Amino acid sequence: xxxxxxxxxxxxxxxxxxxxxxxxxxxxxxxxxxxxxxxxxxxxxxxxxxxxxxxxxxxxxxxxxxxxxxxxxxxxxxxxxxxxxxxxxxxxxxxxxxxxxxxxxxxxxxxxxxxxxxxxxxxxxxxxxxxxxxxxxxxxxxxxxxxxxxxxxxxxxxxxxxxxxxxxxxxxxxxxxxxxxxxxxxxxxxxxxxxxxxxxxxxxxxxxxxxxxxxxxxxxxxxxxxxxxxxxxxxxxxxxxxxxxxxxxxxxxxxxxxxxxxxxxxxxxxxxxxxxxxxxxxxxxxxxxxxxxxxxxxxxxxxxxxxxxxxxxxxxxxxxxxxxxxxxxxxxxxxxxxxxxxxxxxxxxxxxxxxxxxxxxxxxxxxxxxxxxxxxxxxxxxxxxxxxxxxxxxxxxxxxxxxxxxxxxxxxxxxxxxxxxxxxxxxxxxxx
Amino acid sequence: xxxxxxxxxxxxxxxxxxxxxxxxxxxxxxxxxxxxxxxxxxxxxxxxxxxxxxxxxxxxxxxxxxxxxxxxxxxxxxxxxxxxxxxxxxxxxxxxxxxxxxxxxxxxxxxxxxxxxxxxxxxxxxxxxxxxxxxxxxxxxxxxxxxxxxxxxxxxxxxxxxxxxxxxxxxxxxxxxxxxxxxxxxxxxxxxxxxxxxxxxxxxxxxxxxxxxxxxxxxxxxxxxxxxxxxxxxxxxxxxxxxxxxxxxxxxxxxxxxxxxxxxxxxxxxxxxxxxxxxxxxxxxxxxxxxxxxxxxxxxxxxxxxxxxxxxxxxxxxxxxxxxxxxxxxxxxxx
Numbered sequence: 195x196x197x198x199x200x201x202x203x204x205x206x207x208x209x210x211x212x213x214x215x216x217x218x219x220x221x222x223x224x225x226x227x228x229x230x231x232x233x234x235x236x237x238x239x240x241x242x243x244x245x246x247x248x249x250x251x252x253x254x255x256x257x258x259x260x261x262x263x264x265x266x267x268x269x270x271x272x273x274x275x276x277x278x279x280x281x282x283x284x285x286x287x288x289x290x291x292x293x294x295x296x297x298x299x300x301x302x303x304x305x306x307x308x309x310x311x312x313x314x315x316x317x318x319x320x321x322x323x324x325x326x327x328x329x330x331x332x333x334x335x336x337x338x339x340x341x342x343x344x345x346x347x348x349x350x351x352x353x354x355x356x357x358x359x360x361x362x363x364x365x366x367x368x369x370x371x372x373x374x375x376x377x378x379x380x381x382x383x384x385x386x387x388x389x390x391x392x393x394x395x396x397x398x399x400x401x402x403x404x405x406x407x408x409x410x411x412x413x414x415x416x417x418x419x420x421x422x423x424x425x426x427x428x429x430x431x432x433x434x435x436x437x438x439x440x441x442x443x444x445x446x447x448x449x450x451x452x453x454x455x456x457x458x459x460x461x462x463x464x465x466x467x468x469x470x471x472x473x474x475x476x477x478x479x480x481x482x483x484x485x486x487x488x489x490x491x492x493x494x495x496x497x498x499x500x501x502x503x504x505x506x507x508x509x510x511x512x513x514x515x516x517x518x519x520x521x522x523x524x525x526x527x528x529x530x531x532x533x534x535x536x537x538x539x540x541x542x543x544x545x546x547x548x549x550x551x552x553x554x555x556x557x558x559x560x561x562x563x564x565x566x567x568x569x570x571x572x573x574x575x576x577x578x579x580x581x582x583x584x585x586x587x588x589x590x591x592x593x594x595x596x597x598x599x600x601x602x603x604x605x606x607x608x609x610x611x612x613x614x615x616x617x618x619x620x621x622x623x624x625x626x
Numbered sequence: 627x628x629x630x631x632x633x634x635x636x637x638x639x640x641x642x643x644x645x646x647x648x649x650x651x652x653x654x655x656x657x658x659x660x661x662x663x664x665x666x667x668x669x670x671x672x673x674x675x676x677x678x679x680x681x682x683x684x685x686x687x688x689x690x691x692x693x694x695x696x697x698x699x700x701x702x703x704x705x706x707x708x709x710x711x712x713x714x715x716x717x718x719x720x721x722x723x724x725x726x727x728x729x730x731x732x733x734x735x736x737x738x739x740x741x742x743x744x745x746x747x748x749x750x751x752x753x754x755x756x757x758x759x760x761x762x763x764x765x766x767x768x769x770x771x772x773x774x775x776x777x778x779x780x781x782x783x784x785x786x787x788x789x790x791x792x793x794x795x796x797x798x799x800x801x802x803x804x805x806x807x808x809x810x811x812x813x814x815x816x817x818x819x820x821x822x823x824x825x826x827x828x829x830x831x832x833x834x835x836x837x838x839x840x841x842x843x844x845x846x847x848x849x850x851x852x853x854x855x856x857x858x859x860x861x862x863x864x865x866x867x868x869x870x871x872x873x874x875x876x877x878x879x880x881x882x883x884x885x886x887x888x889x890x891x892x893x894x895x896x897x898x899x900x901x902x903x904x905x906x907x908x909x910x911x912x913x914x915x916x917x918x919x920x921x922x923x924x925x926x927x928x929x930x931x932x933x934x935x936x937x938x939x940x941x942x943x944x945x946x947x948x949x950x951x952x953x954x955x956x957x958x959x960x961x
Contacts, residue, residue: 352654353654353664357694615693618719
């Protein structure tokens with residue numbers, strides 16, 4: 195049972211969610227997951243508020259508990275044109291933006307949360323925000339769906355970063371962490387040396403099976419239907435998909451097609467498909483909303499996910515699996531920790547040849563796509579059920595709560611320290 | 627009360643000064659500047675202390691140290707020793723302080739506008755146990771000026787005013803060669819001895835062989851350059867008084883007039899003629915009018931001696947720490 199100096203014991207938590215983006219302002223799965231969990235926590239009775247960055251468009255449907263008050267210094271269309279400007283922007287993105295730190299302080303003073311639930315902090319001066327939480331002793335839990343500590347630390351001059359993260363990056367060790375995969379934890383440790391004092395809790399990507407369709411008939415008409423969805427780019431394996439397709443066609447294996455949904459610059463890949471003579475087998479169908487993709491998935495047999503090796507997890511193949519679509523995934527992607535090779539998915543080396551080989555196993559029937567799809571759906575709908583994951587999140591948040599002396603928030607020295615650290619970090623970034 | 631001292635240097639080292647540990651941390655900053663040296667290891671060093679007193683607080687080092695200490699919830703005490711004017715500290719950073727110890731009223735005036743916390747003006751300290759008068763005073767009058775050889779120290783003013791027949795010893799390391807050359811030219815035909823490599827022991831001997839101390843520091847030097855922070859605290863003036871010497875100091879020498887509270891053992895000059903007159907009167911045995919060695923020394927022991935200074939500083943630390951932690955404030959701050 196969490197306690198606080200508010201003097202009463204409460205079964206439910208006051209949770210302040212802190213995130214750079216928040217739907218409908220979406221760039222990837224991180225903020226969609228944040229949105230899902232936030233709604234889930236509110237649905238089970240917790241008092242949850244969200245503090246996020248301004249969206250670049252009107253969000254009239256925002257409820258009163260969503261506060262878009264933070265400044266974002268990332269994901270701009272225009273990059274800084276000098277090294278000094280780039281350094282300054284990285285500092286603001288990773289280390290500190292005083293207006294954001296001050297805004298967080300105001301919300302802490304007003305809302306007095308039991309715990310701050312921290313999501314992606316890149317772009318909003320994340321180190322200073324965490325440092326503030328540490329200075330005032332408020333419990334926080336960081337949900338890691340990417341190597342956020344690495345972004346925050348490695349893009350800032352070390353001496354400036356140390357102002358907030360301490361000499362040994364121990365700032366991160368003090369909070370609790372939820373991670374999507376062991377994979378992302380290993381990457382964080384190897385790239386910036388951060389380990390956590392409390393063993394992080396693994397909460398994988400999830401699906402909410404309510405209303406989700408499932409494939410019932412496979413390889414209708416002898417045709418293997420493959421799909422991928424997400425952003426169209428090299429790291430997601432778009433080129434590999436086109437090249438694997440060409441390999442199969444060149445071997446006379448033509449009873450398949452691949453539909454590619456997603457945003458991003460597809461022209462180069464469309465051209466590549468044309469050059470390789472596989473335009474009729476690979477179709478670029480443009481972006482769809484998340485709900486539209488979920489509705490489309492049961493129309494396919496196989497989901498392709500030849501993503502880069504540092505993929506922290508990947509919601510898409512899990513959602514596909516829940517729809518009975520058998521995933522083919524990169525062997526060391528984060529989601530590979532959950533999907534058993536040859537049981538729930540086929541795991542590949544990240545090459546066109548390996549991908550073509552896996553597709554061919556479904557084409558030839560060596561691997562029963564229907565059986566695999568059904569097994570995958572059964573496992574994901576059970577073990578990676580959203581409610582189950584939410585319960586784990588709730589438990590971690592509850593355990594993180596500690597007695598908080600909210601008088602620390604009213605220390606008159608605090609804003610001066612926050613401001614001085616922000617400007618000193620800027621100064622040291624420019625004068626290393 | 628346990629105590630330790632941390633500084634930044636080229637490489638790591640540890641020394642023991644009395645009961646206090648002095649730890650030197652290696653500079654981690656690319657920029658190589660004495661007042662700009664930084665070490666992230668301060669996070670570790672401060673861990674076990676309640677109060678962090680940052681002495682060169684207006685330097686880059688000071689700004690970093692204050693930020694770290696305040697972030698850790700430590701009670702932060704600041705002092706400006708004149709080493710810099712870090713813009714972060716000058717524009718709000720002083721607000722990180724729980725207390726300020728200024729080494730003179732003049733030094734406090736330099737930063738006073740930015741200080742919103744308890745402060746103490748504490749001139750010193752001086753090692754009055756080591757710096758003691760000679761058992762018998764010198765037979766012949768002899769003046770001494772002790773400082774770095776730099777234009778804003780106004781040594782040229784002393785040599786120009788030096789009467790024939792009065793010996794002057796100019797003691798200190800040379801930081802400005804052209805100024806040193808100028809002093810040499812001004813000293814031609816006068817009894818001036820330059821000593822640039824004096825050890826602590828020989829400095830004591832030099833004080834003891836002198837009959838008057840002269841400090842001529844100025845805002846505007848002989849070249850027209852302005853030094854706004856001239857003499858935040860005239861340590862050598864206090865050392866001389868500890869050795870029983872009467873002192874003559876410049877009115878435009880920053881804190882120097884504050885140090886001279888009794889005309890019996892200290893005078894302040896404004897013009898060349900005033901300084902010249904004072905030196906001539908000293909040569910003639912007209913000032914001081916009596917043996918003031920004991921009076922001068924007693925004054926320094928009382929205001930700036932190590933024991934008294936340490937006691938007052940400890941009280942100040944305890945006071946500001948109590949204010950930060952919500953404990954009982956035992957003393958009013960010595961202001």
